[in-house]
Amino acid sequence: MGKNRKLKNALQRFQIQQSIIKSVQKPETNSFKSKKELKKLKINNPDYERIPIHIHSHTSQRSFIPFTKNSKILLVGEGNFSFAASLASLLEDASCIIATCYDEEPVLQEKYKDAADHIEKFKSLGGTVLFNIDATNLHSNPILKDTRFQKIVFNFPHFCSTLMQPTCIPILS
Template sequence: MAKGKKRKIHATNGKHETATKPQGKAAASPATKVREPTIPFHAEDRILLVGEGDFSYAKAIVEHHGCYEIVATCFDSQDVLYTKYDPQAKEHISYLEEEGQTVLYNVDATKLDRNKAVKDGTKFDVVLFNFPHVGGKSKDVNRQVRFNQELLVKFFTSAAPLLADDGTVVVTLFEGEPYTLWNVKDLARHAGLEVERSFKFVAEAYPGYSHARTLGNIEGGGGWKGEDREARSFVFRKKAVEIGKDGRHLSRGGGGGGKRKRGGEEDSSDDEG
């Protein structure tokens, strides 16, 4: 973990900043409830970010949400990363390092628990993987689905040992096919995790964030903006286990067990358990 981490004080007084509310004619009437985006972490949480692209998300949660215990990782080497996402990656990483955050390269999302730099005795309150994808391994949809399912199962399995007692794993995926075919909730169960809730991912809640494609800025990078697509985040916890009178393990539902939910109050009309 990096030394000299800074805890930033924001005008929000510890509350999460939200997307700008509409003004003028488009403004909602006083009777209309404006839904605030769900943020799946607290500023004081120890957060592990997996599979960062150009590190714009990592920068946003430090700069705008006051997070100060961040380990941000990517699969690429530093040289490859700076080439793929030139010039923004270097700018974002410079900011993170100046703020005392930890940036790690060459981190395989399927081997987190075997990476010495990640597994340094630290337990994380949140392990977050936005838009996991293996890249263009195959044009066949069924094979792509299978490859990404394998990625997620291995990720869940390697992330679970790194969680603090009340820690969560957060995965964000685009809505619709082929992503719904991955059956992310079922995949998490293979690693002893269960879904606590899910909610709409609002890119505007992270000012400066832009969706970075696996291929980078130049090679296949243009044409569409992922931050404009509908997406959903899923929050998982370790399955709670209790011992029955006969000595057998009994799984319990409920995920959080009455403990606090990261990101404020749950919106029952949007979240699901």
């Protein structure tokens, strides 16, 4: 029974995406027969509000980012904060995003010369930046421990350099 529901939702998402693609490719024609049909699709599918990124010119498939404007998002392990800044620009409001970094701010500025610009852009859109955050101890951080997130993105800019550290070995095995 659970599989049927997942398949049904996946089919609905696919049909919505195809309808959106058709309406973007031919803006003069509306792929929805009525506003009622459009409203019905929105109500029956919670993933409808996903934000389109762009259409590939070599394919007719439309890409979607799996975040909504209302999702509480945690970005763990940001390097130069370019991903955080890009996501904030895409959503046009970063008040729902907390981005963390393993390094302290001066160390980060030394490693990534463009980090200051990305952080400034991210903060100007309302984002929260936390430095010196170890991903293995997120539960002990006073800001993060009581916050519920809809999406958590693990970015690992230090992955290769810390591959053999004792804290990484249990994760890898």
